[in-house]
Structure formats: structure tokens, C-alpha cells
Amino acid sequence: MMQAVKKLTFVFFLLIITGSMDFAVSQPSANGCSLDLNYSSSIVGSQCEGGNWGGFLQGSCCGVAFGEYLYALGQRANQTGLVYLNYTQQRDCLDSMSPLFGCGIEKLTSGAGGCSDFSVADVNHFLGDKLKSFSKSCELVSSKGKQEQFCGSCVKSWEGIRAIHSTSSNAESIEKDLCRFAVLVTFTSSKIEYKAYIRSLYKCLGENIDSSSM
Ligand SMILES: *[C@@H]1O[C@H](CO)[C@@H](O)[C@H](O)[C@H]1NC(C)=O
Ligand SMILES: *[C@@H]1O[C@H](CO)[C@@H](O)[C@H](O)[C@H]1NC(C)=O
Numbered sequence: 396m397m398q399a400v401k402k403l404t405f406v407f408f409l410l411i412i413t414g415s416m417d418f419a420v421s422q423p424s425a426n427g428c429s430l431d432l433n434y435s436s437s438i439v440g441s442q443c444e445g446g447n448w449g450g451f452l453q454g455s456c457c458g459v460a461f462g463e464y465l466y467a468l469g470q471r472a473n474q475t476g477l478v479y480l481n482y483t484q485q486r487d488c489l490d491s492m493s494p495l496f497g498c499g500i501e502k503l504t505s506g507a508g509g510c511s512d513f514s515v516a517d518v519n520h521f522l523g524d525k526l527k528s529f530s531k532s533c534e535l536v537s538s539k540g541k542q543e544q545f546c547g548s549c550v551k552s553w554e555g556i557r558a559i560h561s562t563s564s565n566a567e568s569i570e571k572d573l574c575r576f577a578v579l580v581t582f583t584s585s586k587i588e589y590k591a592y593i594r595s596l597y598k599c600l601g602e603n604i605d606s607s608s609m
């Protein structure tokens with residue numbers, strides 16, 4: 396009897412917790428997009444900064460908006476343990492009003508197997524060593540006045556993150572991007588309260604990745 400009551404209480408709490416998490420995560424910012432995106436204030440005045448991530452982004456004016464998108468994925472990852480949006484969710488976030496429309500970020504959508512379907516727990520499990528060395532190489536990126544000095548090793552570490560399964564070379568390159576960004580979203584999720592640092596990190600990577608490594 397006590398057991399059953401305990402179990403019920405537990406289930407009840409679980410329901411409350413998942414219920415309130417749902418509430419926190421699903422505030423749509425625009426057009427049914429489930430991410431908490433903060434475009435308006437950051438996009439204005441920043442024009443075409445932020446780099447194109449070694450050619451991953453199409454066009455050179457997507458960098459800042461992409462940073463906001465990655466940060467919002469990190470927030471969602473922190474709350475849900477999920478890394479990428481699925482096709483429907485992605486489409487809802489890329490609707491024609493989005494500054495990311497046409498930037499090529501639909502490459503980062505779940506449902507393609509491999510790293511595209513990784514959760515935060517999977518990243519920690521399968522890419523844990525890469526995540527650790529990335530974290531270590533990039534921890535000083537935002538040190539005042541030292542941005543350039545520390546960015547180089549951070550970029551190298553990012554470039555060292557590879558696809559887990561290699562198939563054809565084109566599929567391999569997409570898989571590699573999916574794995575790298577899954578590491579980055581997971582890292583962002585663990586540092587979500589340090590937005591200024593995350594911004595410097597994205598700036599470092601976005602502007603300095605060697606296009607031949609992408
Ligand atoms: C949006 O970004 C701006 C500038 O980066 C910041 O001042 C503001 O607090 C942010 N708003 C939210 C809701 O996060
Ligand atoms: C994406 O996820 C949402 C929410 O879990 C779900 O309603 C929708 O059917 C999913 N779409 C696809 C294409 O899997």
C-alpha cells in the first residue's frame with residue numbers, strides 16, 4: 396500500500412515536472428517556431444558579421460542570426476535533452492520571415508540517422524572525448540584582448556571533430572557537420588548562462604574555420 400502511494404506520488408511529480416517543462420519550452424517566438432529566438436535586437440546593426448562557418452552557411456549575412464539559432468537550440472537542449480529540430484519544427488522556424496531563410500541550416504535537421512538523431516546524452520556518450528577537448532581548447536576564447544590568440548586552438552579542436560560512421564564522401568561531410576554542431580549545441584547547453592562567452596565562441600568559429608575542413 397505505502398509502495399503504491401509512493402509510486403503514485405512519484406508519477407504525479409513527474410507529470411508536474413514534464414508539464415511545466417513543456418510550458419517553458421513551447422513558448423513560440425514567431426510562426427509556431429518552438430525555439431526561444433531573440434533575433435530582433437541582435438540582428439539590427441550587426442549586418443553581415445559572424446562569418447559563414449567555413450562555408451557551411453550559404454551567403455555571408457547569416458552569421459549573427461545563426462548564432463542566435465544555435466544558442467536557442469542550446470537552451471532547448473538544456474531543457475529537453477534534444478539537440479536538433481525535426482523537419483516540421485525546422486520548417487516552422489525557417490518560415491519566410493526568418494533571417495535564416497536560405498542560409499542552408501536545414502542541413503541540421505534530425506531524422507537522417509547518425510548524429511542528426513543524437514540527444515545530449517548520446518553526444519556525451521559517443522563524442523564525449525571530443526566534447527571535452529573542445530571545451531578545454533575553447534575555454535579562454537573570450538578572455539579580454541586575447542580573442543585571436545586563443546581562437547586558433549579552439550578552431551583546430553572543432554576541425555578535429557569527425558563523423559562517427561563514414562559512408563560516401565558527400566554523406567560523410569554532412570554527417571561530420573551534424574556531429575560537430577551536435578557537440579557545439581551540447582556545449583552551449585552546458586554554458587547557457589554565459590551568453591557573452593557563447594557569442595565570442597561563435598564569432599571565433601564562424602569567422603575562422605578553414606573552408607577546406609568543412
Ligand atoms: C535579446 O538580446 C538583447 C541584445 O543581445 C538583450 O539585451 C535582450 O535582453 C535579449 N532579450 C531576451 C528576451 O533574451
Ligand atoms: C516533430 O516533432 C513534433 C513534436 O514532437 C511532432 O508533433 C511532429 O510530428 C514531428 N515531425 C516529424 C516530421 O517527425
Ligand SMILES: *[C@@H]1O[C@H](CO)[C@@H](O)[C@H](O)[C@H]1NC(C)=O
Nearest residue numbers: 472473515584585586587588
Ligand atoms: C542547463 O543549464 C544549467 C544552468 O542554467 C546548468 O547548470 C546545467 O548543467 C545545464 N544542463 C545541461 C544538460 O547542459
